[in-house]
Amino acid sequence: MFKIIETDSKNKGRTGVLSVNNRKVETPFLMPCATKGSVKCITPADLKEIGTKAWISNSLVLSLNPGVEVIKKAGGLHTFTGYDGVIFTDSGGFQADRESFYLKSENKGIVFKNPWHGKNFLYTPKDAMQVQMNLGSDVAMALDDMPKVKAGKKDVEKSLERTHRWAQECINFHSRKKQLLFGICQGALYADLRRASAEYINGLDFDGVAIGGLALGEGHAAMVKAMKQSIKFLDDTKIRYLMGVGNPSDIVEAVAAGVDCFDSAFHTQNARHGTLFTTQGKIKIKNAAYKNDSKAIDKNCKCYVCKNFSRAFISYQMRMNEPTGFRLSSYHNLAFMQDLMGKIQSAIQKGSFETLRKEIKQKYQVNDKS
Ligand SMILES: [Zn+2]
Incomplete structure (x- = not known):
């Protein structure tokens, strides 16, 4: 089992x-x-x-x-x-x-x-x-x-x-x-x-x-x-x-x-609010900085969304509250997390998990209130 x-x-x-x-x-x-x-x-x-x-x-x-x-x-x-x-x-x-x-x-x-x-x-x-x-x-x-x-x-x-x-x-x-x-x-x-x-x-x-x-x-x-x-x-x-x-x-x-x-539900909830996860940390796709950005959400991500759509397009869809924006954002965040879990699995197998752990903690610093 x-x-x-x-x-x-x-x-x-x-x-x-x-x-x-x-x-x-x-x-x-x-x-x-x-x-x-x-x-x-x-x-x-x-x-x-x-x-x-x-x-x-x-x-x-x-x-x-x-x-x-x-x-x-x-x-x-x-x-x-x-x-x-x-x-x-x-x-x-x-x-x-x-x-x-x-x-x-x-x-x-x-x-x-x-x-x-x-x-x-x-x-x-x-x-x-x-x-x-x-x-x-x-x-x-x-x-x-x-x-x-x-x-x-x-x-x-x-x-x-x-x-x-x-x-x-x-x-x-x-x-x-x-x-x-x-x-x-x-x-x-x-x-x-x-x-x-x-x-x-x-x-x-x-x-x-x-x-x-x-x-x-x-x-x-x-x-x-x-x-x-x-x-x-x-x-x-x-x-x-x-x-x-x-x-x-x-x-x-x-x-x-x-x-x-x-x-x-954190990743899909974040996606619907315009927070996207990348290998460089989080980005708020609705921000003005992405309005005319022709790059993919994450250049290191091989998902369908990153292969086919720009930050500018997704930002526009999200700002217009278009369901396609929610869908593409959710898709990417799920793909990012799936990729992360795959990286965790292979890092444990290769003995390099400690390096990945440090990298993730640095890119995804926690805002700790406790
Ligand atoms: Zn992607």
């Missing part, structure tokens, strides 16, 4: 392959978010061209609209969405961070409101498993009770109790057929709780372990610290997934600590 190919001699970075349902993805990898079954402005054919082999959808959101029955009737999430890559589904635990969905956590599950119909409902670990099995994703995530990243210790302890109980309930209910099941450890920014949660979740029979509840405004240094406090208590043999992290500087630090996969 998960095979480690190479480990870095200077840090804990490793490359590997995740195989599930005859689909394969090389690690470390980054998944774009296809919350509602599509990556915004991007088609599955684009992803194939870019080389992106996995995405993450949100099972709770899809179960509310269009509903599990519609997707099941289509033959499952892969046929419904037209995407044949590895599909992860998030359980709904992350929606605790979304005011439009979340009402409260109870011992039995999470009380959500349906943003489309306004009805409140209790969502239990059993519901989260049933929905994900019916959707037919390749990797299901356990339901967790995600605390606010800066919540008080008592609240985090209470939510951890739930997260741990629900993790066991998810294992008990899940069929373990044609779908992997990953657990999620939490603990906010408390070292002892990060450790307790990582040890507990690691001890359960999950196929992989995710580190959750980070990249929610705590800043780079605090995120890296909490991630390290969790990861040292996770088995080397299991695949490790850092949820919600997508900034290049965050990614290289996490890879160095031994993280194998990531998901983030």
